[in-house]
Structure formats: structure tokens, C-alpha cells
Amino acid sequence: MLADLALMEGKIxxxxxxQPCAEAVAIKRDKIIKVGANEEIVQxxxxxxxxxxxxxxxxxxxxxxxxxxxxxxGRLLTWVDLRGAKSIREMQTRIxxxxxxxxxxxxxxxxxxxxxxxAELRLPTRYDLDEASPDNPVVLYHENGKLCVVNSKALEIxxxxxxxxxxxxxxxxxxxxxxxxxxxxxxxxxxxWRVVPAPSEDELADAAARACKKVAEAGVTTVxxxxxxxxxxxxxxxxxxxxxxxxxxxxxxxSQLFDDLAVSTLSSELGNAFMKVGGVExxxxxxxxxxxxxxxxxxxxxxxxxxxxxxxxxxxxxLSAKIRGANLQLVIHAVGDRAVDAAxxxxxxxxxxxxxNDPRIRIEQAAVLNQELIARMANQKVVVSVQPxxxxxxxxxxxxxxxxxxxxxRWLFPLKxxxxxxxxxxxxxxxxxxxxxxxxxIQAAVAREFFPEEGVTVDEAxxxxxxxxxxxxxxxxxxxxxxxxxxxxxxxLSCDPHDVPPxxxxxxxxxxxxxxxxxxxxxx
Ligand SMILES: [Zn+2]
Numbered sequence: 001m002l003a004d005l006a007l008m009e010g011k012i013x014x015x016x017x018x019q020p021c022a023e024a025v026a027i028k029r030d031k032i033i034k035v036g037a038n039e040e041i042v043q044x045x046x047x048x049x050x051x052x053x054x055x056x057x058x059x060x061x062x063x064x065x066x067x068x069x070x071x072x073x074g075r076l077l078t079w080v081d082l083r084g085a086k087s088i089r090e091m092q093t094r095i096x097x098x099x100x101x102x103x104x105x106x107x108x109x110x111x112x113x114x115x116x117x118x119a120e121l122r123l124p125t126r127y128d129l130d131e132a133s134p135d136n137p138v139v140l141y142h143e144n145g146k147l148c149v150v151n152s153k154a155l156e157i158x159x160x161x162x163x164x165x166x167x168x169x170x171x172x173x174x175x176x177x178x179x180x181x182x183x184x185x186x187x188x189x190x191x192x193w194r195v196v197p198a199p200s201e202d203e204l205a206d207a208a209a210r211a212c213k214k215v216a217e218a219g220v221t222t223v224x225x226x227x228x229x230x231x232x233x234x235x236x237x238x239x240x241x242x243x244x245x246x247x248x249x250x251x252x253x254x255s256q257l258f259d260d261l262a263v264s265t266l267s268s269e270l271g272n273a274f275m276k277v278g279g280v281e282x283x284x285x286x287x288x289x290x291x292x293x294x295x296x297x298x299x300x301x302x303x304x305x306x307x308x309x310x311x312x313x314x315x316x317x318x319l320s321a322k323i324r325g326a327n328l329q330l331v332i333h334a335v336g337d338r339a340v341d342a343a344x345x346x347x348x349x350x351x352x353x354x355x356x357n358d359p360r361i362r363i364e365q366a367a368v369l370n371q372e373l374i375a376r377m378a379n380q381k382v383v384v385s386v387q388p389x390x391x392x393x394x395x396x397x398x399x400x401x402x403x404x405x406x407x408x409x410r411w412l413f414p415l416k417x418x419x420x421x422x423x424x425x426x427x428x429x430x431x432x433x434x435x436x437x438x439x440x441x442i443q444a445a446v447a448r449e450f451f452p453e454e455g456v457t458v459d460e461a462x463x464x465x466x467x468x469x470x471x472x473x474x475x476x477x478x479x480x481x482x483x484x485x486x487x488x489x490x491x492x493l494s495c496d497p498h499d500v501p502p503x504x505x506x507x508x509x510x511x512x513x514x515x516x517x518x519x520x521x522x523x524x
Contacts, residue, residue, distance in 0.1 A: 001028060001044070002028075002044055002048070002049055003026035003027055003028055003034070003041070003044040003045060003046075003049045004027055004028055004049060004050065004517060005026075005050045005488070005514070005517055005519075006024065006026050006027070006041050006042075006044065006050070006052070007024060007025045007027075007052050007054055007490070008023070008038055008053050009024065009054050009056065010023060010024065010054030010055075010057050010058065010492070011023070011054075011056060011058045011059065011496060012024070012025060012035065012058075012059040012482055013058060013059065013482075013496070014035060015060070015462065015463065015466050015467050015481040015482065016035075016481040016482065022035045022037070022482075023036070023037050023041075024037065024038050024040070024041035024042075025041065025059065025488075025490070026044040026045075027488040029516075029517055030273075030487055030488055030516035030517045030518075031485060031488055032482060032483060032484055032486050032487075032488050033484060034484060035483060052512070054492060057492050057493060057495070057511060058492070058493045058494075058496040059482065059493070060219075060462065060466065060490070060493060061221075061467070061479070061480055061482050061489060061491070062221025062222065062466075062479075062489035062490050062491050062514070062515065063218070063219050063221065063438040063465045063466065063491055064220070064221070064222040064223075064224070064465060064466060064469035064470060064479070064480065065215075065218075065220045065223050065224065065427075065429050065436070065438060065465070065469075066224045066426045066427060066428035066469050066473075067387055067428030067429065067430050068215075068220075068223050068224065068225065068428055068429050068430070069225075069226050069228055069430075069431065069432060070208055070211045070212070070215065070223060071208050071227075071228065071229060071232050071235065072207075073207075073211040073214070073431045073432040073436065074204075074206070074208045074209070074210045074211035074212075075199060075207045075432075076111070076432040077207065077210045077211060077214065078210065079109045079110050079111055080094055080095055080098045080108065080109070080110030080111075080140070081110070081111070082094060082110050082111060082112040082140060083112035083113075083143065085112075085118070086118065087118050087119040087120060088119075088124050088128050089119075091113055091118075091124060091128070091132075091140070092128060092129075092132040093132075094110070095108060095132040095133055095138065095140075096132045096133070098110075099133045099136060102136055104135065105137075106136060107136065107138070107196050107197070108133055108136050108138045108139075109138075109139055109140075109141075110138070110140040111140065111142075111145075112141070112143050113140055113141075113142060113143060114142065114143045114144075123149065123173075123181075123183050124140070124149045125182045125183070126150060126151050126152050126155060127182070128149075129150065129151035129182065130151050130153075133151060133153075134151070134152075134153070135153065136153065137151065138150060138153070139196070141189075144397060145397075146185065146189075146397075147183060147184060147185045148184050148189045148192065150182050150184065151182065152182075154192055155182065157195050158191050158192050158194075160180055160184075160191055161180065162174075162180070168187060169186055169187040169290075169291070170184070170185060170186045170190070170191075171185040171186065172185075172191075173185065199229065199231075200231070201234060201235060205235045205238065208235050208236070209244060212239070212244065212245060212246050216246040216247060216513050216515075216520045216521040217521050218436050218437055218510060219438060219491030219493070219513050219521075220438060220491075221247050221248060221490070221491065221514075221515045222247060222248040222249070222250065222470075222475075222479065222489065223247055223248075223249055223250070224250045224252055224278070224279075224385075224472070224473065225251050225252065226281070227251060227252065227254065227257065233253070236249060236251060240275050245274070246520035247515055248273065248274050248275065248479075248515065248516075249274070249275045250279075250473045251275070251277040251278060251279075252278060252279040252280065252281050252329075252331055253277070253281070254281050255280050255281060255282045255283070255319050258280045258319075258322070258323070273478060273516075274516075276473075277328070278328065278329050278473055278474075279328055279329035279330070279331040279362070279473075280323040280326075280328050280330065280331060281331040281333055281364065282316055282319050282323075282330070282331070282332050283310050283311065283332075284309055284310060284316065284334040284339040284340075285307060285309055285333070285336050285338070286307065286310065286335065287335055288367060288400065288403060288404075289394075289398045291403070293335035293336035293339065293368065294307040294308055294310075294335075294336040294339040294342070295307050295336040295338055295368060295404075295408075296336075296337050296338045296341070297408075299403055299404070300403055300405035301402045301403050306336075307336055309342055313342050313345055313346060316332070316343070316346045317349065320346055329359065329360065329361070329473070329474075330359060330362070331361075331362045331363075331364060331385075332346075332361070332362070332364065333363075333365060334365065334366060335365045336367070336368050337368045337370060337373060337408075340363060340366055340368070340369065340373050340377075344373065344376045344377065344380065347380050347382065348380060358381075360381070360383050360472065361380070362382070362384075362472060363377070363382055363383070363384055365385070365386065365387070365390070366385075366386070367412055367413055368408060368411065368412055369412075369413075369414055369418075370411050371411075374414070374418060374423065375421065377418075377423050378421045378422045378423050381424070382423065382424075383423075383424045383425075383426060383471070383472045384418055384423055384424070384425045385425075385426050385427070385472060386428075387429055387433075387434060388415075388427055388441040388442070388464075389430070389434035389435060389437075389440060389441055390433070390434055391412075391413040391415075391444055391445070391448065392444045392448075392450075394412060394413070395409075395412075395449065396450075400412050400450075410451055412451075413454065414454045415448075416453065416455065416456055417454065419456060424468055424471060424472070425464055426464050426465075426469045427441055427445065427461070427464035428441075428469075437506060438465045439493070439497065439505055439506050439507075439508050439510070440505075441461075442458065442461040442462065442465065442497060442506075443502060443504075443505035443506040445461040445464065446458055446502045446505065447502035447503045447505070458497050458498050458505070466480045466481065467480035467481050468480070488515075488516055488517040489514065489515050490512075490514040491510055491513050492511045492512035492513075493508050493509070493510060494508055494510075494511055495508055509523065511523045511524075
């Protein structure tokens with residue numbers, strides 16, 4: 001049997017313990033047919049074989065991002081990019097250019113500005129934005145995501161005026177006569193976001209198509225697509241039917257959208273190696289950044305609050321029975337220790353018989369832990385799905401040490417301890433909240449700045465994005481490593497992540513992405 005595609009003269013990190021390294025790979029149709037030395041693979045090269053010479057570059061199994069909001073990521077790509085703007089003038093010019101192509105009344109959303117880089121040495125105001133776009137509502141998010149500036153139209157739509165009081169945990173900047181300046185801080189930014197209309201199906205389809213390209217460029221060959229909007233299921237369906245998905249998709253829908261009929265129709269039609277409706281996510285609590293994560297003791301920087309559960313244990317029981325009844329994977333978003341405890345209480349309940357059936361229940365984030373919770377997770381064979389870039393942000397952007405106090409912060413995302421205790425940890429980006437880059441995620445997990453003792457090795461981090469990630473969707477026998485019989489999902493990297501200083505892993509480039517034997521991205 002001759003190969004359709006042969007990758008030669010590379011450094012193949014297979015993630016297969018019985019053959020960890022190789023020089024070349026042969027692919028026939030969508031599968032790997034041989035992994036070995038150059039001399040072995042060359043035997044399978046015929047006249048019609050496409051040969052790609054790697055020149056010593058590193059090959060890894062295609063990355064699996066276990067938590068990405070593809071449609072929202074695409075929406076973000078349609079936003080005005082204000083990174084690197086050197087002045088308010090420049091910001092206005094970028095908005096003006098963008099506004100030309102935007103229909104009347106449509107919101108203009110931007111992100112990435114930083115007043116510290118502005119020649120004017122001040123915060124932008126509503127009046128600056130009014131000059132660039134008086135008619136379309138405009139909201140521009142700061143580079144740190146904690147504040148935004150809006151124009152007068154946006155303030156009007158949100159009903160923010162001289163009389164509006166600050167919401168809890170938020171500030172509406174005001175000037176003389178209590179006139180809002182347009183700058184909104186922390187929770188006050190939600191006053192705007194909640195009036196931005198949900199995207200139409202056409203907008204979502206356009207956004208998702210843009211995101212698809214970027215995902216392929218990142219070397220990601222499977223996404224666990226976390227759905228946010230009802231129209232997204234149909235968008236995924238259409239992209240799939242049109243052959244426009246450059247990666248495999250494992251769909252996870254939020255329990256609020258879990259309609260037996262819609263999901264089961266999709267699951268039966270699309271349950272194949274390319275696309276599968278896999279799981280339903282219950283949100284047990286919110287996020288540390290917004291102090292909505294449910295903690296067992298009050299927040300260090302807000303002693304009157306310890307967050308709250310979004311779903312009682314009884315409700316979680318009912319929902320999980322329904323999810324499992326539909327033969328779907330149970331996924332629980334739980335950030336605070338109280339939420340993780342509640343999730344485990346449901347999972348441990350004897351009537352569920354969870355462990356016996358190998359349901360691979362996932363806890364997304366599982367951020368604030370302690371040794372008791374970790375032991376219980378190991379016992380129940382729970383899969384923990386983390387987003388390594390979030391770990392860095394919790395400390396550096398959201399000052400987790402103040403929010404939780406030193407003692408609890410020590411147990412925030414204790415990746416190494418989880419692995420040592422035998423808990424399966426898998427990784428994703430949570431893009432667009434964090435950058436998409438799996439290599440950036442590997443760097444964050446390895447070169448941890450805060451509590452570095454919880455950092456993992458390069459191999460452990462690679463597993464989280466490949467073989468173990470495949471396990472999280474019951475697919476470790478078909479993908480996640482480079483071995484004979486598995487799907488030919490592969491990423492070629494400019495160099496080996498083992499060979500660079502840990503804090504430079506994120507700068508390694510992805511040169512080629514192959515999905516099912518098809519080149520979906522090539523840097524050249
Ligand atoms: Zn998310």
C-alpha cells in the first residue's frame with residue numbers, strides 16, 4: 001500500500017509511549033499507515049505520493065482544544081482591533097475606517113486600547129468616539145478587559161445618564177454636573193454588554209467561518225466547541241455540510257439550550273469522526289473575576305460575599321440524569337471550591353453508578369481546590385478541563401492572591417498535584433477570553449509564574465492538548481497520538497518545545513496543519 005502523503009526528515013514526537021520518536025510518517029486517505037525512520041517511509045512513496053520534507057522540524061499530534069467558543073472568537077475577529085494605537089486620534093481613525101462598512105444602527109465593538117500608550121496622556125471619552133461615529137453605538141474595550149469607553153449613542157441605548165448610580169462593583173466615570181464621560185469600569189461594563197443585541201445566524205456564520213481559519217493556523221485539529229447561542233448548532237451543521245470545517249468538532253451545549261429534540265437530531269445525523277454532539281454543560285457557578293464563583297469561605301477582598309451556586313444540588317441531579325439519559329457526556333462548570341464540592345456530591349451519589357460506566361464526567365476549570373476535593377475527583381475518575389492561560393490571568397490580571405488569600409491561592413489550579421494524584425487533566429484555551437494558542441497554553445502550564453511548584457513538564461502539558469484531550473471525548477483510540485491506524489491529524493512546529501526556554505514556548509510557530517491527511521494550513 002503506497003502513501004498519499006509522506007512527511008519526511010522530521011522529528012516526530014508521537015505521544016505514543018511504545019514508539020516516542022520517529023523521523024517520518026506515511027498517510028493513506030485520512031489515516032496514518034506507518035511511523036518510523038526515513039528509510040522505512042520512503043518504501044511507501046510512489047509516483048502519486050505527496051512528499052513534504054520537514055527539514056528537521058518537529059511534528060506533534062494535532063492539538064485538541066478542549067474548551068473554545070468558536071463563534072464568539074469569530075465575533076471578536078470582526079471587532080475593531082485597537083492594539084498598538086498610539087493616540088486617541090489613531091483610535092478615531094481606525095473606528096472611522098471600520099464604520100464605513102457597518103450598516104446603520106449596528107454596534108461597533110472594539111478592543112485592545114491602552115491609554116498609557118496614547119500621546120494625549122488621558123482616557124478617551126464619549127466625545128472622542130462621537131467625532132468618529134455619532135450614529136452607530138460604539139463600545140471599545142480596554143486591553144485588560146476591565147473597562148470600556150462608549151459613545152453617546154451607546155449610553156443612550158443603555159439608559160445611562162446623569163441619574164444612573166454605580167452598580168455594585170462597578171463605576172460609571174462622571175465629570176461636572178454628573179455627566180457620564182463614557183468610561184465604565186468593572187461591573188459597569190455589563191450595563192452596555194447586556195444591551196448589545198445577540199448576533200443573527202448570518203452574523204454567527206460569518207464569524208465562525210473567520211474563526212475556522214485562525215483555529216487551523218494554531219495547529220488545532222479538534223475543538224471542543226462550547227456553544228453559547230441557540231443559532232450556533234445550525235451554523236456548525238451548515239459549515240460541516242458545506243465542507244468548510246478545517247478541524248474536527250466535539251460540540252458541548254449549555255444545559256439552558258439542551259433541548260432533547262434539537263440535540264438528538266444533530267447527534268444522530270452528525271455522530272461521526274468529524275463532528276459529534278458530545279456533551280452538555282451545567283454551570284454550577286460563575287467566575288472568580290466577577291466574584292461569582294461559589295466559595296466555601298468569603299472572598300478575601302470582599303468579606304461580605306462568598307459567591308453562590310447557580311444550580312442547586314437537586315437541580316444538578318435532575319439535569320445530569322436527563323443528560324446521561326440522552327447518552328451525552330456530563331460537563332460541569334465549577335470554579336469555586338463550594339461549586340466543585342456540589343458537583344462531586346452529584347457525581348458521587350450511589351444511584352448514579354457513575355464510575356462503573358466510565359462516563360468521564362468533566363469539571364471545567366475546577367479552579368479553587370483543596371486536597372480533599374482532589375482526592376474525591378481522583379476517586380470518581382473525573383476529567384478536569386483547564387485553560388492554562390486563565391491560570392496566569394487569574395493571578396496577574398485579577399490578583400487571585402488578594403481575592404482568595406494566600407492559603408487558598410496556593411490551591412488555585414494545582415495542576416501538578418492533580419496529575420500526581422492521578423486526575424486526568426486536559427487543556428483548552430477558553431478563547432476568546434484568552435488567546436487561542438495551544439503553545440501559549442503549554443508555556444503557561446510549564447513556566448508558571450505564581451506557585452511554580454504547580455507547573456508541569458513539557459510532556460505533561462503536551463499530553464493535556466493531545467492524547468489526554470482525546471480521552472476527554474472518548475476518542476483516545478482514534479486520535480491524540482501519531483500511530484498506525486489513527487486519524488492523520490498532525491501539526492508541524494518550527495521547533496521542539498523541549499528545546500527552547502520554557503518562557504519562549506509560546507513563540508514557536510505552527511508551520512503546517514494536517515487534518516485527516518489533508519493540509520488545512522501551511523505557513524508558506
Ligand atoms: Zn468558556
